[in-house]
Amino acid sequence: MTKSFRTLDDAELKGKRVLLRVDLNVPMDAGKVTDTTRLDRVAPTILEIADKGGKVIILAHFGRPKGVDPKESLRPVAAALAEVIKRPVGFAEDCIGEVAAAAIAKMQDGDILCLENTRFHKGEEKNEPEFVDELAKLGDLWVNDAFSAAHRAHASTEGVGHKLPAYAGRTMQLEIDALNKALEAPKRPVIAIVGGAKVSSKIDLLENLVSKVDALVIGGGMANTFLHAQGINVGKSLCEKDLAPTALRIIAKAEAANCAIILPVDATVAYHFAPNAPAFAYGLDSIPADGMILDVGPRSVARINAAIDDAATLVWNGPVGAFELHPFDAGTVAAAQHAAARTKTHKLVSVAGGGDTVAALNQAGVAADFTYISTAGGAFLEWMEGKPLPGVEVLRPQ
Numbered sequence: 001m002t003k004s005f006r007t008l009d010d011a012e013l014k015g016k017r018v019l020l021r022v023d024l025n026v027p028m029d030a031g032k033v034t035d036t037t038r039l040d041r042v043a044p045t046i047l048e049i050a051d052k053g054g055k056v057i058i059l060a061h062f063g064r065p066k067g068v069d070p071k072e073s074l075r076p077v078a079a080a081l082a083e084v085i086k087r088p089v090g091f092a093e094d095c096i097g098e099v100a101a102a103a104i105a106k107m108q109d110g111d112i113l114c115l116e117n118t119r120f121h122k123g124e125e126k127n128e129p130e131f132v133d134e135l136a137k138l139g140d141l142w143v144n145d146a147f148s149a150a151h152r153a154h155a156s157t158e159g160v161g162h163k164l165p166a167y168a169g170r171t172m173q174l175e176i177d178a179l180n181k182a183l184e185a186p187k188r189p190v191i192a193i194v195g196g197a198k199v200s201s202k203i204d205l206l207e208n209l210v211s212k213v214d215a216l217v218i219g220g221g222m223a224n225t226f227l228h229a230q231g232i233n234v235g236k237s238l239c240e241k242d243l244a245p246t247a248l249r250i251i252a253k254a255e256a257a258n259c260a261i262i263l264p265v266d267a268t269v270a271y272h273f274a275p276n277a278p279a280f281a282y283g284l285d286s287i288p289a290d291g292m293i294l295d296v297g298p299r300s301v302a303r304i305n306a307a308i309d310d311a312a313t314l315v316w317n318g319p320v321g322a323f324e325l326h327p328f329d330a331g332t333v334a335a336a337q338h339a340a341a342r343t344k345t346h347k348l349v350s351v352a353g354g355g356d357t358v359a360a361l362n363q364a365g366v367a368a369d370f371t372y373i374s375t376a377g378g379a380f381l382e383w384m385e386g387k388p389l390p391g392v393e394v395l396r397p398q
């Protein structure tokens with residue numbers, strides 16, 4: 001599949017200003033990167049361009065800021081990237097305009113520069129032509145190595161690819177090859193686990209996913225919206241109540257497609273989100289009004305593990321609990337360990353992806369036991385649905 005793209009093998013890089021789109025949307029805690037998987041994965045592309053004499057100009061987003069927000073700066077991520085690749089990484093406080101142009105003008109061949117969060121400009125997510133032009137004039141060619149952001153038709157993930165010669169980076173190539181290999185003709189039954197907190201941006205894709213998989217486990221923040229839709233009181237849990245009709249539609253579609261929907265049957269509840277906060281297992285008929293569901297409960301874990309036992313292939317995006325803080329990691333860790341053990345005994349092909357999901361599997365110490373770990377979460381699920389990804393399509397020769 002990747003043969004239909006131009007890759008770094010086809011690019012003349014020496015002396016060129018290479019706009020390199022990567023995904024630096026890494027998990028952070030108190031200003032420190034807590035999982036470097038996405039940085040590790042883009043390192044080969046950065047080093048190859050630099051070593052071939054290109055000027056590496058990194059474009060990336062971080063979080064979902066509304067305008068400029070110092071809390072969502074890429075500066076600490078650029079510093080972490082420098083540690084990973086063991087090379088200096090410069091930083092410019094804007095991704096367009098004079099600040100960016102001046103920093104690029106100072107670059108020598110082989111230098112690496114990270115530009116500030118592209119999402120500080122509203123033109124990024126809107127893919128505005130003026131913003132695309134501002135980005136495009138900073139480079140001679142564009143390399144897309146952000147498979148995990150390829151489902152976004154944003155200026156830096158798609159727009160610039162129409163303005164400059166476009167190439168796939170090494171991670172982009174590897175991801176598509178590996179996913180094709182693992183999932184092109186998946187062994188059935190296929191089970192998907194979808195959790196996490198990005199409810200509104202991921203719920204729609206469940207609608208198509210239910211026709212591709214035999215069972216869908218819904219956990220994490222995503223599950224709360226489904227529970228609420230079924231009339232269950234979820235207290236103060238993360239829940240997007242306005243999406244209840246969507247959740248009910250997905251349940252109906254799953255029934256029509258013969259896809260089993262596996263929702264939590266109990267919950268781990270706390271009254272505040274803090275390390276080692278007192279936590280209690282509740283049945284779904286008795287979630288306290290002032291409590292928050294922060295993990296699936298023990299009976300739900302047993303159900304998830306039994307569903308994994310029935311499957312030949314697992315795809316997973318989104319932790320089933322707020323795994324960053326103990327004890328709310330219990331459900332995710334237990335399911336991850338169970339899937340890893342079955343993969344090791346060749347009973348399961350397991351593919352998991354997403355910035356936080358991979359961090360959770362690393363935390364559980366089992367990422368290496370999975371068949372394949374993708375950097376992508378939402379993009380991987382959209383790929384799974386068979387949807388064209390804008391950041392991939394733009395790489396195909398016109």
Ligand SMILES: Nc1ncnc2c1ncn2[C@@H]1O[C@H](COP(=O)(O)OP(=O)(O)O)[C@@H](O)[C@H]1O
Pocket residue numbers: 195196197198219220221238293294295317318319320321322323324353354355356357358377378
């Ligand atoms: N019940 C829950 N309540 C609140 N947050 C949750 C819950 N379950 C999971 N999360 C959060 O979901 C986040 C990950 O979601 P998401 O970004 O969708 O995953 P990924 O980055 O793997 O694609 C984590 O920060 C985790 O704490």
Ligand SMILES: O=C(OP(=O)(O)O)[C@H](O)COP(=O)(O)O
Pocket residue numbers: 023025063064148149152198201353354355356375376377378379
């Ligand atoms: O972290 C990402 O996706 P993921 O949460 O699906 O793994 C990507 O950087 C995309 O981020 P976005 O969902 O804010 O566009």
